[in-house]
Amino acid sequence: MILKRKIYHKLVDWKNQSQGQTALLIEGASRIGKSTIVEQFAREQYRSYILINFSESVSKFVRDSFADLRRLDEFFQNLSADTGVTLYPRESLIIFDEVQRFPRAREAIKFLVADGRYDYIETGSLISIKENVADIVIPSEEKSVQMYPLDFEEFLWAAGEEPLLSLIKAKVEAREPLANELHNRAMRLFSEYLIVGGMPQSVAAFFDNHRDFSKSDEQKRDVLKLYSNDVRKAEVKYRDKVAYIFSHIPDFLSTGAKNVSISQDAPAQGWGTYRQDFFWLGDSMMANLCYRCSDPNVGFALNVDEKRLKCYLGDTGLLFSMAFSESEIKKLSLYRDFLSGRLAINKGMFFENAVAQMLVAQGRRLFFYDEQDRISHRPTMEIDFLLSNESRLHYRIFPLEVKSSKNYTTSSLDGFASKFPKRIGMRLLAHPKQFALEDGLVKLPPYMLPFFDFE
Numbered sequence: 001m002i003l004k005r006k007i008y009h010k011l012v013d014w015k016n017q018s019q020g021q022t023a024l025l026i027e028g029a030s031r032i033g034k035s036t037i038v039e040q041f042a043r044e045q046y047r048s049y050i051l052i053n054f055s056e057s058v059s060k061f062v063r064d065s066f067a068d069l070r071r072l073d074e075f076f077q078n079l080s081a082d083t084g085v086t087l088y089p090r091e092s093l094i095i096f097d098e099v100q101r102f103p104r105a106r107e108a109i110k111f112l113v114a115d116g117r118y119d120y121i122e123t124g125s126l127i128s129i130k131e132n133v134a135d136i137v138i139p140s141e142e143k144s145v146q147m148y149p150l151d152f153e154e155f156l157w158a159a160g161e162e163p164l165l166s167l168i169k170a171k172v173e174a175r176e177p178l179a180n181e182l183h184n185r186a187m188r189l190f191s192e193y194l195i196v197g198g199m200p201q202s203v204a205a206f207f208d209n210h211r212d213f214s215k216s217d218e219q220k221r222d223v224l225k226l227y228s229n230d231v232r233k234a235e236v237k238y239r240d241k242v243a244y245i246f247s248h249i250p251d252f253l254s255t256g257a258k259n260v261s262i263s264q265d266a267p268a269q270g271w272g273t274y275r276q277d278f279f280w281l282g283d284s285m286m287a288n289l290c291y292r293c294s295d296p297n298v299g300f301a302l303n304v305d306e307k308r309l310k311c312y313l314g315d316t317g318l319l320f321s322m323a324f325s326e327s328e329i330k331k332l333s334l335y336r337d338f339l340s341g342r343l344a345i346n347k348g349m350f351f352e353n354a355v356a357q358m359l360v361a362q363g364r365r366l367f368f369y370d371e372q373d374r375i376s377h378r379p380t381m382e383i384d385f386l387l388s389n390e391s392r393l394h395y396r397i398f399p400l401e402v403k404s405s406k407n408y409t410t411s412s413l414d415g416f417a418s419k420f421p422k423r424i425g426m427r428l429l430a431h432p433k434q435f436a437l438e439d440g441l442v443k444l445p446p447y448m449l450p451f452f453d454f455e
Contacts, residue, residue: 001204001268002040004035004157006065013039014143015119020090023109023120025099027312028147029285030230031223033200034123035097037147047091047117050083052187054105055098056395066104069111069334076117093119100124103136113141125195126230126284136220146285149198151361152190152354158203159189172444172451177435186447187432194350197317197358199223211336220321227312227318234280241277249287250323253349259292259310259368274366278311288312288356290366296386296397296420300367319353350403352384355402355430358450359385369399369416381412389454391423396425396436398454403431403445410441425454 003232007026014024035053042049052058065078079094080087087094094112096105099122112120122142150158156165164186171178178186196206201219209215227246234242251259260274281287292308293300295351313319321329328334337343364387371381387398399416413427417440427441428449435442444452 001158001208003033003036003154003200003203005154007145007149008041010145011038011121012045014145015045015175018143019120020116020119021113021124022141023113023143025122025124025144027124027144027285029149030125030226031199031201032147032149034147036200038095038097038121038123042093042095042121043385045128046093047088048085049095050079050085050087051068051095051097052079052083052105053097058102059171063102063104066102066108069108072111072115072117074380077327087118089117093121096120096122098124100126106142107136107139107147110137110139110141113139125265126233131408146363148285148361149317150200150203151198151358152193152447154371155193155196155198155203155321156189158207161189164189168447169451171435172448173453175435175437183434183445187445188339190354190445190447194316195320195335195338196316197320199315199317202317214330216317217321217326220318221326224321226317230284232288236278238277241274242280245274245287245311246259246281246384247279247322249311249402250319250349252311253319253353254346255325259370267314272366272368275306278309281311284426286314288314288360288366290356290368293367293369293386296369296399296423300386300388301365304367310356310366312353312366314357316350316354316357320350348402351404351430355400355449358446359387364448381415383412383416386455387428395423396454397423398425398428400428400430403429406431406433413441428452 018024026038028034039051042051054064059082061078062082065075069075076087100108106122106400109120109122112118153165156162164182167178167182168186176264192211195213196202196216197220199220202216202225205219206212206216209285228243231243231246232239278289282289290312292305293303294305295303297303313322316404324334334343338347341347359366365395369383369385369386370379372379383399384402385400387400389396389398397420399413401413402415410427410429413429417424417427429441429443430446430449431443432445433443435445435448
């Protein structure tokens with residue numbers, strides 16, 4: 001199954017605008033489809049291309065060619081001879097796949113771009129991890145773009161739901177609800193997205209096998225094994241802690257207090273703080289970190305409490321597979337009960353993880369706000385996400401709460417609006433019910449959230 005991805009248009013824009021003046025680095029977690037989309041782009045947009053995959057066996061001949069780039073004619077001859085591909089000036093693309101495994105190739109970009117004969121794309125996971133850049137000079141000729149698992153819009157493309165998608169966008173713009181039958185259908189698709197997620201292998205297995213959740217789960221568990229292997233690549237000094245955090249993300253999210261106090265949550269072995277270990281997971285893009293903003297004002301990042309954070313999994317489908325054992329997953333009743341809302345589990349953590357995933361895919365950093373009782377330390381106000389219109393002149397904050405149940409209160413949103421009345425644009429509530437506007441409170445189903453304009 002060929003999956004349509006939004007990043008393809010960014011690749012085309014880069015090719016047209018760069019004109020060989022910069023290389024493109026696509027950064028993202030493993031198995032999100034970086035190599036697939038780049039090869040598709042290369043086939044459709046260039047006369048020829050060479051792909052060097054450093055995660056596979058690359059000949060010593062090619063590796064040694066990077067040792068001396070003073071004779072670039074010989075370098076390109078070596079690549080052509082090894083791959084059997086003819087290169088054409090300004091009509092060929094050279095791809096360094098999983099470039100973090102051979103940092104010397106990334107460092108070579110400076111010289112290759114200056115030469116100007118060909119275009120270059122690098123792909124990689126764990127790109128910004130310190131041990132992968134320790135001994136090289138990062139080229140300034142490199143433009144970086146981040147890629148994520150399929151978002152909900154891309155999932156709807158894969159499902160063949162373009163007409164419904166167009167209607168959802170039109171209704172969001174008009175600030176109107178869908179008809180009940182279409183709302184129920186859209187919520188069913190969103191629930192499927194919670195289970196399947198956005199990893200390309202999972203999505204393809206699901207739709208290629210007539211919406212078989214078990215086929216999707218098999219693919220997701222392969223990805224989780226790969227991620228566990230990636231965690232083992234962390235430096236020895238914090239490898240065990242990163243593994244501990246990654247395996248316990250479902251536990252963090254399923255508790256009533258979803259945020260983690262780094263200074264207080266070290267395990268009994270006395271590992272000290274977790275700060276660098278959470279940062280490792282965030283940099284790896286396996287997880288999405290959401291930081292507490294102590295004073296919601298212009299520029300949330302200026303008032304970040306780095307000791308308090310929430311840790312979401314990078315893909316909600318992976319979270320679903322982590323939350324249940326393989327034996328539980330094999331029971332078809334699990335999917336039926338989850339889709340019908342009868343499953344006795346905190347479905348809210350999947351809703352909230354999916355919303356975090358949507359926001360990150362839009363290029364937003366994640367922040368939350370809360371207040372606690374000084375004695376009991378229990379939360380008295382919790383805002384799941386803080387968003388803004390990112391305007392310097394007319395700055396407005398949009399507090400967002402996520403509710404998976406149809407029965408809820410809005411006390412935290414109301415309290416937040418009362419405390420910061422001059423800063424609020426609109427209060428947002430993502431919930432499973434129909435779209436509604438009520439006195440500055442926007443209630444919208446999660447399938448509408450990616451298309452809502454923050455003005």
